[in-house]
Amino acid sequence: MAGHHLIEAYLATLGRQLPADAVEELADGLDETYQRHRSTGLPPDAAADATVRDFGEPGTVLRAYVRQAPGRRTALMLLAWGPIVGLCWGATLVAGHAWTWPIPTTARVVFGATLLVVIVTLALAATSHHSYHRTRLTIGAATVLIGLDGAMLCALPVVAASFVWPMALAVPVSLTRMTLTARALPRMLTH
C-alpha cells in the first residue's frame, strides 16, 4: 500500500462495504496512482490528495459498485421473473382446484409468508443504491426461492388430483428459474 493516511482512510471507507477482492484491486490502483503522482514531483500530501481526487468521491465509487453488484442484478432478474412464474402457477392452482388439494393450512400459510418475505428481501436488494451489504440479501432470498420452487415441483405430483394444462408451463418456468438462480449464486457468494 501507498502508506499515506489519506489513502488508507479512503480505502477503509470503501472497505467497510466492498468485498475483499474489490478492495485489494482498488488498493493496487490507488498505489499505482499515488506513485505516478509522486514521480511527477508532487510531495506526499499533494500526491495522496490528487490520487483520491482521481478515484472520485467514495460515495460515487460505492454507488458504481452497488449498481453492478451481482446481488442487485440477480434480484432485479428474479423480480422480473416473478410475475411470469406467478401467473403460470396461479393458472395451475386455479385450473387444478388447488383449494381441494390435501395440503394443511399451516403449510399454505408458511409457504405464502415465506414467498412474501423473499419478494420483500429481493426488492430491498434491487433498490439498494448506497449499500453493498444490502445487495447481498439476495443470496439468502435466492436460496429460499430455489427451495420454494423445489417444494412446488415435488408437491405437485403428490397433491394434484389430475393434470391440468397450465402445469406444462409452470413446471418448466420454475425449473428455468431454479437453474438461473443456482447459476447466479456462486458469483454472488464470491463478490
Next chain:
Amino acid sequence: MGEVRPLKPEAQLLKGHLDVLLLAALADGPRHGYAVREALRDGSDGRFDLPTGTVYPALHRLEAAGLIEGTWSTTDGRRRRSYRLTDAGRRRLAADRANWRDFAAAVTTVLDGPPWPATT
C-alpha cells in the same frame, strides 16, 4: 439571444458507450483497471476522464457478461488484477465499432446538412 447551453456533460455522453470504450481500451492486450482508465483518458485527449474508482465495477460487469476475463498476478509484492478480451468480447467490439461508424456517419450527414446548393 440567450446563452447556448452545452447538450450534456461528457460523463453523461459516455453513458451507453462506456462498454465499447472499455473493450477498445483492452483491444491491444491485457491491462489493469488503472491502465484502462489511463488509456481512455489519453486516447480521448483527456475528454473521457472518468473517476478511476468507477472503472473497476464497470470492468466487473463486463467480466460477468463474459466479454472480458480477469486474472490476478503479483507485481512488486502486491496483487494486481488484469483484464483481457475474450472471444465474445472481440466479437462484441467488432460489432459495436461497425454500428458506431454507421451511426456516426448518419449523424454527420444530418448535422452537416444537404450538399450546397440546397434544393428549394
